[in-house]
Amino acid sequence: MAASPQPFEPPPGAAFLLSALGSLAAARFAERVAALDLAPPQVGLLRAIAATPGQSQQAVAQLLGTPPSRLVALVDGLADRGLVERHRNPTDRRLHALHLTDAGRATLGRLENLGQEHDNDICGALDTEERARLRAMLIRIAEDQNLTPGVHPGYRRDC
Amino acid sequence: MAASPQPFEPPPGAAFLLSALGSLAAARFAERVAALDLAPPQVGLLRAIAATPGQSQQAVAQLLGTPPSRLVALVDGLADRGLVERHRNPTDRRLHALHLTDAGRATLGRLENLGQEHDNDICGALDTEERARLRAMLIRIAEDQNLTPGVHPGYRRDC
DNA sequence: CATAATCATTACGAGGCAGAATCGTTCTAC
DNA sequence: GTAGAACGATTCTGCCTCGTAATGATTATG
Numbered sequence: 001m002a003a004s005p006q007p008f009e010p011p012p013g014a015a016f017l018l019s020a021l022g023s024l025a026a027a028r029f030a031e032r033v034a035a036l037d038l039a040p041p042q043v044g045l046l047r048a049i050a051a052t053p054g055q056s057q058q059a060v061a062q063l064l065g066t067p068p069s070r071l072v073a074l075v076d077g078l079a080d081r082g083l084v085e086r087h088r089n090p091t092d093r094r095l096h097a098l099h100l101t102d103a104g105r106a107t108l109g110r111l112e113n114l115g116q117e118h119d120n121d122i123c124g125a126l127d128t129e130e131r132a133r134l135r136a137m138l139i140r141i142a143e144d145q146n147l148t149p150g151v152h153p154g155y156r157r158d159c
Numbered sequence: 160m161a162a163s164p165q166p167f168e169p170p171p172g173a174a175f176l177l178s179a180l181g182s183l184a185a186a187r188f189a190e191r192v193a194a195l196d197l198a199p200p201q202v203g204l205l206r207a208i209a210a211t212p213g214q215s216q217q218a219v220a221q222l223l224g225t226p227p228s229r230l231v232a233l234v235d236g237l238a239d240r241g242l243v244e245r246h247r248n249p250t251d252r253r254l255h256a257l258h259l260t261d262a263g264r265a266t267l268g269r270l271e272n273l274g275q276e277h278d279n280d281i282c283g284a285l286d287t288e289e290r291a292r293l294r295a296m297l298i299r300i301a302e303d304q305n306l307t308p309g310v311h312p313g314y315r316r317d318c
Numbered sequence: 319c320a321t322a323a324t325c326a327t328t329a330c331g332a333g334g335c336a337g338a339a340t341c342g343t344t345c346t347a348c
Numbered sequence: 349g350t351a352g353a354a355c356g357a358t359t360c361t362g363c364c365t366c367g368t369a370a371t372g373a374t375t376a377t378g
Binding site: 215216217227230231251253254255306 | 360
């Protein structure tokens with residue numbers, strides 16, 4: 001009673017499509033930022049530091065949902081490039097307050113343009129109005145799922 | 160002239176939201192299928208075999224976009240559980256034709272229900288009509304990006 | 319003043335994945 | 349008909365990522 005060998009019997013649901021397109025978007029974004037010698041997690045870290053400068057590494061780690069030990073290598077990579085600085089807090093010398101350098105801010109600006117191109121690449125099939133409706137729906141889902149705005153959940157465990 | 164420390168200056172675009180929600184959806188799905196002792200790639204393989212039974216491993220590998228050597232372990236895991244069988248092709252004994260067992264089909268049925276629950280979980284913020292519009296837009300994007308329907312691009316290292 | 323807690327870092331180990339090498343089988347050329 | 353190339357599946361090897369556990373330095377507590 002096997003029907004004709006139709007590919008993939010149940011049509012994929014919205015969640016599957018979200019996962020598939022999200023994976024595609026993430027991979028494409030990784031390619032783009034590779035041109036700046038950056039990995040996606042480093043971009044997220046840059047954005048997090050820009051949003052709330054002076055935070056301790058532990059605070060940032062908690063915000064991003066990553067173990068602190070992972071953050072060390074991330075910060076190292078950005079500090080080696082001169083995009084980020086660790087400032088020792090004089091009142092509590094355990095803490096490393098994270099700040100962007102001027103070069104870091106410049107890189108962030110370049111990333112913003114790059115993000116726009118990325119958006120146009122991914123959403124090329126949609127006109128401006130449709131894109132706005134898509135964004136609105138996605139934001140509603142993100143809020144419903146208690147996602148921290150601007151934070152990619154791929155930091156916690158699998159991406 | 161730094162404005163108030165607003166979190167994440169540029170509002171996230173649709174591509175970022177897609178990536179973030181896709182990551183979330185993938186992680187949640189992984190949790191769900193873990194209850195059946197399955198990993199997401201194995202689920203994709205099950206679905207691929209169900210869609211076109213009797214294919215060689217190499218053909219399936221090409222469809223999914225994964226190196227053949229990776230498929231071996233994947234098939235092994237499913238074969239150990241008795242969900243999949245390798246049938247030697249008598250006319251060409253190099254080939255291993257992949258087929259689902261009855262247990263495999265039963266598991267696939269369970270996965271279908273599980274997928275519906277997953278869909279409802281992720282899209283809980285949207286009513287039925289909105290969900291349909293979201294699906295339609297996502298499908299258009301997927302077609303525009305030349306994604307193989309039903310195949311998760313996460314198999315491909317480069318996509 | 320001593321002990322516990324906190325932050326960053328390092329050390330270690332597990333797991334996953336891609337690419338090269340291997341083994342058996344089939345096709346092609348002569 | 350046989351030798352050698354081509355092909356499919358598998359194994360092997362090395363790399364890379366990540367999470368957890370220990371380490372060291374500093375500060376809070378009682």
